[in-house]
Amino acid sequence: MTAERAGAVLEVRDVHVSYGQIQAVRGVSLTVPSGSLVTLIGANGAGKSSTLAAICGLVRAKRGQVLVDGEDVTRWRSHRLVEAGVVQVPEGREILATLTIEENLQLGAWHQGRHLAEGLADVFGRFPVLADRRRLPAGTLSGGEQQMLAIGRALLARPRILLMDEPSMGLAPMLVDEVFGVIERIRAEGTTVLLVEQNAHRALQAADHGYVMETGEVILEGPASELLANERVVEAYLGEAFHEPDPAVSDGGGRFPDAAPPRC
Amino acid sequence: MQQLVNGIFLGSIYALFAMGYTLVFGVLDLLNLAHQAVFMLGAFIGWLLAVEFGWPLWAAVIGAVAAGAILGLLIERIAFAPLRGRPDAHFAGLISSIALAIVMVAVALGIFGPQTLRFPPGSFPSARVSFAGATVSVLQLVILAVAVTMMLGLNWLVASTRLGRAMRAVAENPRAARVLGINVERVTLITFMLSSALGSTAGILFALAFNSIRVEMGLAIELKGLAVIIVGGMGSLPGAMLGGLLLGLAEVFSVARIGSGWRDVVAFGLLFAILLLRPHGLLGRKRVREV
Ligand SMILES: Nc1ncnc2c1ncn2[C@@H]1O[C@H](COP(=O)(O)OP(=O)(O)OP(=O)(O)O)[C@@H](O)[C@H]1O
Ligand SMILES: [Mg+2]
Numbered sequence: 001m002t003a004e005r006a007g008a009v010l011e012v013r014d015v016h017v018s019y020g021q022i023q024a025v026r027g028v029s030l031t032v033p034s035g036s037l038v039t040l041i042g043a044n045g046a047g048k049s050s051t052l053a054a055i056c057g058l059v060r061a062k063r064g065q066v067l068v069d070g071e072d073v074t075r076w077r078s079h080r081l082v083e084a085g086v087v088q089v090p091e092g093r094e095i096l097a098t099l100t101i102e103e104n105l106q107l108g109a110w111h112q113g114r115h116l117a118e119g120l121a122d123v124f125g126r127f128p129v130l131a132d133r134r135r136l137p138a139g140t141l142s143g144g145e146q147q148m149l150a151i152g153r154a155l156l157a158r159p160r161i162l163l164m165d166e167p168s169m170g171l172a173p174m175l176v177d178e179v180f181g182v183i184e185r186i187r188a189e190g191t192t193v194l195l196v197e198q199n200a201h202r203a204l205q206a207a208d209h210g211y212v213m214e215t216g217e218v219i220l221e222g223p224a225s226e227l228l229a230n231e232r233v234v235e236a237y238l239g240e241a242f243h244e245p246d247p248a249v250s251d252g253g254g255r256f257p258d259a260a261p262p263r264c
Numbered sequence: 265m266q267q268l269v270n271g272i273f274l275g276s277i278y279a280l281f282a283m284g285y286t287l288v289f290g291v292l293d294l295l296n297l298a299h300q301a302v303f304m305l306g307a308f309i310g311w312l313l314a315v316e317f318g319w320p321l322w323a324a325v326i327g328a329v330a331a332g333a334i335l336g337l338l339i340e341r342i343a344f345a346p347l348r349g350r351p352d353a354h355f356a357g358l359i360s361s362i363a364l365a366i367v368m369v370a371v372a373l374g375i376f377g378p379q380t381l382r383f384p385p386g387s388f389p390s391a392r393v394s395f396a397g398a399t400v401s402v403l404q405l406v407i408l409a410v411a412v413t414m415m416l417g418l419n420w421l422v423a424s425t426r427l428g429r430a431m432r433a434v435a436e437n438p439r440a441a442r443v444l445g446i447n448v449e450r451v452t453l454i455t456f457m458l459s460s461a462l463g464s465t466a467g468i469l470f471a472l473a474f475n476s477i478r479v480e481m482g483l484a485i486e487l488k489g490l491a492v493i494i495v496g497g498m499g500s501l502p503g504a505m506l507g508g509l510l511l512g513l514a515e516v517f518s519v520a521r522i523g524s525g526w527r528d529v530v531a532f533g534l535l536f537a538i539l540l541l542r543p544h545g546l547l548g549r550k551r552v553r554e555v
Contacts, residue, residue: 056443058439058442058443077447078442078443078445079442079445079446079447079448081445082443082444082445083445087445088443090439090440090443094437094439094440094443095440096432096433096436096437096440097436098432098436099429099432099433099436103429103432106426106429107429107430107433107441107444107446108444110426110430110444110445110446111445113426153444157444157445
């Protein structure tokens with residue numbers, strides 16, 4: 001199924017999202033080229049999840065456009081986007097705890113019924129632990145296993161663009177490694193990935209390109225390698241993470257000086 | 265034995281009605297108080313098709329079921345869909361569905377009038393079957409078979425089909441369902457249609473069983489249906505089946521053993537007693553739901 005899951009280009013143009021009075025996203029623009037892994041980093045409340053929600057049709061963008069392969073999908077509803085291959089692994093996994101693991105996966109394939117058996121075999125091959133417990137309620141899985149289920153469920157939708165919202169959140173370092181291994185493999189198979197992370201160091205190491213968000217805006221962007229070396233990024237988001245890969249450290253909400261940030 | 269048969273018979277109609285209630289509640293967390301009006305209209309529409317239009321009885325029943333599904337669609341569109349997204353949507357939906365029920369009752373009153381309608385003599389097969397000391401009519405057997413088939417069918421649908429999985433996903437976490445690409449609005453609509461089809465089936469079966477159709481018949485069953493789903497466990501389909509059967513049996517036995525004046529006292533007293541022992545209902549689970 002790898003070959004059929006060819007990537008697509010995603011473009012976000014000047015998107016605004018508000019919740020009542022709260023302006024969560026204020027004019028964000030992103031480009032995610034076909035087959036690339038792009039990361040979106042930033043502190044708590046920066047507007048990363050809201051940006052993803054606008055892309056997926058889960059909230060209405062107040063202004064701006066979302067384009068997939070050049071087609072304007074801004075007004076599409078979420079089920080139509082999933083059908084078109086724009087699939088999200090949501091923040092906090094959102095697995096359906098009372099349904100079985102297999103039922104969760106079957107729901108992932110909601111629009112891909114014809115490919116269900118093939119997709120299930122693929123996901124069970126990637127995550128054998130899910131195969132062993134397929135008939136158990138998904139709520140019985142550990143946090144790391146639930147994350148694998150959430151990723152597997154998204155893969156069953158045969159994504160062309162996979163949006164991942166903090167997949168390493170709350171996982172032990174070893175599991176974080178495993179999750180990043182999974183992400184890199186998905187990307188290597190040709191799926192375009194937009195990865196939202198608080199673990200900025202790991203995300204930038206894996207990504208081709210990065211965007212840094214703060215209070216609803218993109219304040220910095222550039223090739224991931226340059227962002228990794230960028231003093232401000234190091235200071236605000238990476239900190240000691242360079243020496244001690246502890247996700248908690250990168251949670252600290254960094255503040256950039258008001259001066260215009262360098263556009264790399 | 266005769267009472268047991270009668271109790272199961274009456275209980276299966278209660279169960280069918282209550283399952284419609286609990287389906288919408290379980291999947292959507294909404295209480296649709298227009299359900300009783302669907303029950304009443306199901307009876308009238310079945311009567312209209314059979315008596316006025318001269319359809320055979322089986323076709324009239326199918327017609328009433330289909331009409332119920334359409335009523336469900338209208339109820340969702342009129343009383344619930346416009347409120348979606350409001351923070352008080354649950355409470356507002358409760359009120360707007362009561363209002364819609366009043367409209368539906370008024371329409372039925374306008375069309376059919378206040379008198380009790382009956383199927384003309386000779387509408388039903390008169391054959392009776394005796395076994396193990398009880399006598400049942402063929403009509404009763406058919407009614408029971410329809411009710412049981414629909415109950416089992418619904419359970420199967422929710423437990424084992426793609427649509428049922430989607431309904432359970434929406435029940436547990438609508439946002440997650442949306443993320444997975446499920447068309448939550450469509451699942452909502454289908455849930456209402458199924459629910460109302462059950463309600464109107466219960467209505468036409470009740471009308472056939474007692475050969476009596478009145479505009480107020482919905483009000484009489486409304487409270488019983490609500491009691492049944494509370495006792496069964498809110499949102500639990502098997503709970504609604506069990507609760508409905510219990511209520512039917514309790515009513516029949518109290519009428520036979522104590523007297524008809526005591527029917528509601530015994531039936532509802534029993535339900536309270538069950539709730540004392542099992543506060544979440546017979547098959548209910550403690551549900552922790554985030555807003
Ligand atoms: N449904 C909502 N209603 C109201 N405000 C919201 C809602 N969702 C998010 N917000 C607000 O919008 C802002 C951006 O939130 P968002 O979840 O997009 O940030 P984030 O970058 O994903 O943060 P985190 O790293 O904590 O996940 C925050 O101020 C948040 O409180
Ligand atoms: Mg977030």
